Structures are given as C-alpha cells and as structure tokens.
Amino acid sequence: MNLFLGIAIFVILWWLAFFTMLPMGAQSAHEAGEQYVPGAEHGAPKVHNLRLKALIATGIAAVLWLFVAWAISVDLVGMRPH
Template sequence: MSITSALVLYAVIWFMTFLIVLPIRVKTQGDLGDIVPGTHAGAPEEHHLKSKAWITTGVALVLWVIIGGIILSGWISISDFDWTKKLTTNQ
C-alpha cells in the first residue's frame, strides 16, 4: 500500500466515522425550547463539533491501523473479491 493509498484510506475511514459520531449528543433548539424564528426546531443549538472531531480522529486512527494491518499482511487481498474467477473455477 502506497502513502497515497494509506492517506485515502484514512480519509474515507475518518469521514465515515465522523458521519456516525456527528448526531451523538446534539442538543437542538426544540430540545432547549428556544426556537429562533425562521429556523427549524431540529436545528442544532449545541453541537460539540471540536470534541467530536477529536473523538473521530482517535477512533479513525485505531480503525485505520487495524484495516491497514489486514491489508498489508495479505490476509485479505483483491483476489478474495474476484468472484468471476471463483465462478469459472467451480464449473
């Protein structure tokens, strides 16, 4: 795996993790009872974005090390996903 591949893998894992972490602990205007006129009640009032970004970075780093280790070890390779090859050898 090249450096570019490793960075792309980390970026994909980071953004997927961030989208999972983003809705956790969100306090909306409707929850707090202070709805600004012209906005939706579900608009976030307190989003804790900085702490979520740090949590995402740590979780993504752990996942990246695990997934990168699996890829570099050769435990799972591209040939494992080549289903057309497996279909032709079974016939």
C-alpha cells in the same frame, strides 16, 4: 501500501466516523423544551460540539486505519496477485 492509498483509506474512515458521530448528543431547542429564535431551523442543534466530534473521529479513524494497514500488510484478505 503506498502513501496515496494510506491517505485515501484514512480520509474515508475519518468521514465515516465523523458522520456517524454527528447526531450523537445533538439536542434541538424543541427537544429541550425551550423557546427557539424566530427564523431559526427547528431541528438545528443547540450545541453541536463539532471540534470534539472531529477529534474523536480522528482517534477512531486512526485505530481503524492501523487495523486496515495491518490487514493489508499480512494479506489478510488475499488480494495480492500470485
């Protein structure tokens, strides 16, 4: 696997993991039974924890990338020309 392919696969895996994690733990003011600020979006989360979610997404993407790199190196899927 060349450098460009490795980086592209990692970025795709990171975004997939990040978007999967975005709704986890999100709770709006309406769901919490609190008053919301006039003019604020009703569905906006109170606390988004983006930094933590980005770190966890990085860990998940790294583990998945290692598996994909291994699968490519041993030709698990049989994509190399004969």
